[in-house]
Amino acid sequence: MSNKDIKLALNQGVDLKPTTTSGICRAVVLDADKRFDLTWDRFLRLHRTAEAIKRIVKSSDSILDVGGFDGALALFLPQYDIDVLDPITTGGTGLSITTEPYDAVVSVDALEHVAPEDRQSFLEQLCKVARQSCFINFPGRQSAAAQELILELTNNPLVKEHVEWQLPDSDYVKQHLESSGFLVETQKHSSLAQWISQYLLQTVAPDLAAKANRHLLEHHLDAPFDTPLYDLVIGKRIK
Structure with missing residues (x-):
């Protein structure tokens, strides 16, 4: 992931303790x-990933969250022990720093911020x-046109990487995991249309967006949608 001076808000409900x-x-x-x-978008992607984890991973299993920033995934999995590796918050710059395997490895919205030429190595690790x-x-790549629109309207540097580096190909990720010995399923989730409106609102009026986010999450968390925003690739090792 590239180095940027971006002010991301640390969630106050979780703390990171050195290991x-x-x-x-x-x-x-x-x-x-x-x-x-x-x-809204961060809640949805962490929520969906956490639901998949609860379906497959035992609470006694070890979990490594790669690129997990403030460790907010743990807010959705308080009964699990989750370690975080992140270049901004923990100083972790690569999986080579750990020689110990984890029962489960999670990476939520990090792959698209890895340079395309480094993605194969990232997946291998x-x-x-x-x-x-x-x-x-x-x-997912189905969101490419919307990503271009959001970049035009907000000039957000994270979205800029989505556009300039091209989003990951879920079929490629699936094939890579399968070749590494995993049985793989792909879930497509979260409303792309809702993301556009919420992303713009949180950019121009973050205080108003917070109230709208809470309402959407409490009352429309599982609302149907036409075009998904995210791809979640889940691999379960079979060999």
């Missing part, structure tokens, strides 16, 4: 209800560390 491995911290949940302070399962979430 014995430099660059990896343990996410400690202080207040799980603070998950509702997350932006995720698969190498994942003992039993792997969960990779990213904006």
Whole structure:
């Protein structure tokens, strides 16, 4: 992931405590209800990933969240022990810093911020560390035109990478996991149309967006949609 001076809001419901491995911290949940302070899109992608994890991963299993920033995934999985590796918050710059495998490895909205020429290596490292399962979430290529529109309207540098680097190909990610010994399924989720309106609102009026986000999450979390925003690739090791 590239280095940028971007002010991302740390969620106050979780804290990161250093572990014995430099660059990896343990996410400690202080207040799980603070998950509702997350932006609409971040809540949705973490929620969907957490639901998939609960279906496959035992609460006693070890989990590594790669690119997990503040560890907010733990707000959705308070009964799990989750370690976080992130270049901004933990100083972790690569999976090579850990020689110990984890039962499950998670990467939520990180792959699209890896330079295209480095994505194969990134996926190889995720698969190498994942003992039993792997969960990779990213904006799907079906959202490309909407990403271009959001970049034009907001000039957000993170979205700029979505556009200039091209979004990951879910078929490629699926094939890579399969070749690494995983049985793979892909879930497409979250409304692209709703993302456009909410992303613009949180850009121009973040205080108003917070109230709208809470309403959408509490009352329309599973509302039907036509075009999905995200692809969630789930791998369960079979060999």
